[in-house]
């Protein structure tokens with residue numbers, strides 16, 4: 001290992017790895033430290049794998065910006081590097097025509113964010129696209145897609161390594177200090193000295209920030225659970241089918257997600273949990289998924305559902321707060337050398353390349 005690293009990234013999820021791939025194109029001595037024995041065992045492998053178009057997010061927010069730019073970058077990256085993806089499209093369905101004004105407002109928000117191709121469609125088009133969908137009115141988003149998250153992460157990791165970056169797994173950062181103009185990161189085996197440090201620790205980004213004395217943000221773990229449909233139902237829908245999100249809801253609402261392995265998933269729901277590793281306790285009964293999903297799609301039977309995996313969102317707002325929380329991507333107020341990424345929940349997968357580009361620019365400014 002070099003005596004002094006130019007850049008150390010804490011966290012080997014898709015965001016940290018995308019940053020490593022980007023930064024190592026221009027900078028030598030880049031290290032990524034990941035506490036688990038493999039990269040991507042956090043949210044990056046426990047999500048829906050959806051390439052969001054950018055419809056939902058507050059105009060002008062980092063989420064809107066990185067989602068729209070990131071989706072374009074991701075489609076291009078996947079094509080160039082043989083990462084499996086499919087621009088499969090999505091319908092956001094209303095329960096009744098009374099909800100048309102809310103659909104219109106959501107579509108307008110998407111257009112303001114720069115999302116292309118959005119249109120309101122009525123029963124005829126819905127039936128042609130999705131014969132099993134019950135809704136009479138919906139938003140069609142042709143630019144929403146799906147990607148294989150594990151292959152994406154492996155491809156980014158390979159690029160980073162080929163650029164000369166060191167990706168060290170099994171290496172938790174357990175303490176930090178500033179010494180002689182450098183940031184010293186303590187791990188159980190050794191100390192790593194760095195000129196620039198990037199905190200991309202996902203669910204733990206608030207705790208890593210606190211090691212630097214930056215205690216402004218708290219992450220509230222919010223679990224998203226999935227149910228899977230039996231293989232015989234894998235053609236019940238052809239694209240992603242979402243409900244209109246509730247203003248008082250914490251997620252996008254239980255929806256139909258297809259993955260590139262050919263499975264159909266229902267979920268994720270949104271449940272605040274006490275622990276950041278609490279993936280399995282007190283799982284939601286299948287009839288709850290069934291009830292939500294049956295409002296959108298006919299022909300489902302409860303016996304077609306089985307429990308599937310879950311993931312935990314790095315949410316910046318507590319359960320009783322329904323306002324919008326943006327990604328936090330900024331320098332530590334006490335040290336220009338430290339950049340924090342906190343609250344990188346959905347659309348973090350979609351945004352990873354765009355976030356990587358922005359952080360890459362911040363690093364270059366600092367090393368110039």
Ligand SMILES: Cc1cc2nc3c(=O)[nH]c(=O)nc-3n(C[C@H](O)[C@H](O)[C@H](O)COP(=O)(O)OP(=O)(O)OC[C@H]3O[C@@H](n4cnc5c(N)ncnc54)[C@H](O)[C@@H]3O)c2cc1C
Nearest residue numbers: 011013015035042044047048050173202224311348349350
């Ligand atoms: C249920 C669910 C569904 C989602 N669906 C989508 C979707 O369809 N589309 C989309 O765009 N986004 C989606 N997301 C969001 C997306 O998965 C995340 O935004 C993204 O994976 C975040 O990546 P990350 O690298 O920031 O975090 P993570 O993948 O959590 O990686 C952080 C890493 O930091 C490591 N770490 C933590 N502390 C330390 C330490 N002290 N030292 C060293 N390493 C440390 C962890 O082990 C972990 O590997 C979803 C998220 C969830 C939970």
